[in-house]
Amino acid sequence: MKMKMAVGPDPSLVYWPDVDPEVAKDKGSFRNYTSGPLLDHVFATYKLMHTQQTMDFVRKKHTQFGGFSYKKMTVLEAVDMLDRLVDESDPDGDFPNSFHAFQTPEGIRKAHPDKDWFHLVGLLHDLGKVLVLRGEPQWVVVGDTFPVDCRPQASVVFCDSTFQDNPDLQDPGYSTELGMYQPHHSLENVLMSWGHDEYMYQMMKFNKFSLPPEAFYMVRFHSFYRWYTGGDDRQLCSEQDLAMLPCVQEFNKFDLYTKSPELPDVDALRPYDHGLIDKYCPGVLSW
Numbered sequence: 001m002k003m004k005m006a007v008g009p010d011p012s013l014v015y016w017p018d019v020d021p022e023v024a025k026d027k028g029s030f031r032n033y034t035s036g037p038l039l040d041h042v043f044a045t046y047k048l049m050h051t052q053q054t055m056d057f058v059r060k061k062h063t064q065f066g067g068f069s070y071k072k073m074t075v076l077e078a079v080d081m082l083d084r085l086v087d088e089s090d091p092d093g094d095f096p097n098s099f100h101a102f103q104t105p106e107g108i109r110k111a112h113p114d115k116d117w118f119h120l121v122g123l124l125h126d127l128g129k130v131l132v133l134r135g136e137p138q139w140v141v142v143g144d145t146f147p148v149d150c151r152p153q154a155s156v157v158f159c160d161s162t163f164q165d166n167p168d169l170q171d172p173g174y175s176t177e178l179g180m181y182q183p184h185h186s187l188e189n190v191l192m193s194w195g196h197d198e199y200m201y202q203m204m205k206f207n208k209f210s211l212p213p214e215a216f217y218m219v220r221f222h223s224f225y226r227w228y229t230g231g232d233d234r235q236l237c238s239e240q241d242l243a244m245l246p247c248v249q250e251f252n253k254f255d256l257y258t259k260s261p262e263l264p265d266v267d268a269l270r271p272y273d274h275g276l277i278d279k280y281c282p283g284v285l286s287w
Contacts, residue, residue, distance in 0.1 A: 031225075031256070033157055043158060045089045048139035050162035053193040055149050055174070061140070061194040068206050068286040070134055075277045076270070078127045078287065085132055089143035097129055099263045105273075106264050107254040120276040121215045122254060125222055128196030128203065130287065145193045145223045150179025153232040157225075178235060186238035187221065197223045209281045217244040218251040228252060 033042065073081075082098040105122030112118050131141045146156050151174075152163055168174045181190060192198055201220035204211070226232040228248045237245075 041088050042090070043162075045139050046143060046158045047162045048137070049089075049143055049193065050152075050156075050158070051165045052139070053148060054166060054168045055180075055191060058148055058191055058194045062198075062202075065131070065199055066202065068203060071130075071287045072284050073287060074284055075124065075127070075281060076273065078130050079123065081130050081133050082126070085129055087129065087142045088138045097126055101126060102264050102266055102269060104254050106269070108251075111254070116276055117211050117215055117280060118251075120211070120273075120280055121218050121251065123273060123276070124200065124204070124281075125219050125251070125255065126196060126200075128198075128200035131196065131199060140194060141196050141199075143195065143223065144225045145195050145197055145221075146226075147179075147181075147190045147233060147236065148193055149174050149191055150181060150236075151175050151177055153226055153230075155226045155230050155232055181236055183235055184238055185236050187236060187241045188238070190236055192224065195223060197221065203285075203287060204281070207281060207285045211280055214244065214247040218248055221248050222251055222255055224248075225252075 033039070079098055079101050082101055083096050085097045087097055101123055104125065105119045108115070108122045109119045129141055132138055144157050146152050148168065151169065152159055154160075156163075163169060174180060197220055201216060204216060204219060209215075221227065224233075227234075228245055229252070234242075
């Protein structure tokens with residue numbers, strides 16, 4: 001893999017200007033987990049996730065998908081598959097995930113025109129959701145992620161009403177703040193709940209994407225929402241994790257606030273996307 005270790009993130013990323021006013025005026029309506037027409041099925045998805053995502057479950061998923069023998073296809077073929085997927089954990093919309101795959105990089109490109117690899121991250125970040133189209137239940141693939149093998153933080157979505165039946169939390173060794181981990185263990189060594197983030201991160205490594213370390217962090221932890229917005233789980237972080245934190249925060253601004261049922265002009269965008277893919281992750285890939 002053409003990935004170098006870095007002491008800290010690219011400093012030029014951490015400057016994103018204010019959200020466009022047409023988007024910012026509705027900013028408070030995003031991630032509403034208390035009301036709305038989608039709330040029932042969002043809650044049901046998280047209840048299944050928080051009950052069944054255990055240490056043993058996550059390790060089995062790493063084994064099941066770690067060989068990347070599901071399918072051979074290009075990045076844009078994977079994007080097209082997401083035409084058939086609506087994320088049941090997302091309270092912000094019920095439109096196909098392919099819309100979001102094109103919207104996110106367009107938002108990034110406007111704010112960071114000189115960071116073409118960052119544009120590509122916007123296109124790639126949710127492609128692990130193709131696992132749903134392979135037959136995986138949505139609670140295995142979508143939604144916010146969290147460390148297993150330790151007590152979930154109170155700010156995790158629906159934490160008070162969804163974890164009580166998780167078998168790991170009946171074990172005193174796994175139900176403390178640190179659980180099985182040592183202080184500042186490093187997120188690299190923490191077993192996160194299984195989902196599209198971890199799968200896509202591992203897929204990018206397996207296929208040797210020639211992207212910088214910031215890109216891998218953005219993809220791997222973009223659903224670890226309470227870590228990069230609320231300061232949770234810092235007791236698990238290494239200095240490297242904290243150095244990369246601003247990059248994940250920067251990415252979230254586009255991941256969250258570009259969501260809209262309006263689809264960009266995909267035909268106009270494809271030539272540019274093809275160029276990025278050919279530069280950083282060309283050809284038919286193993287998924």
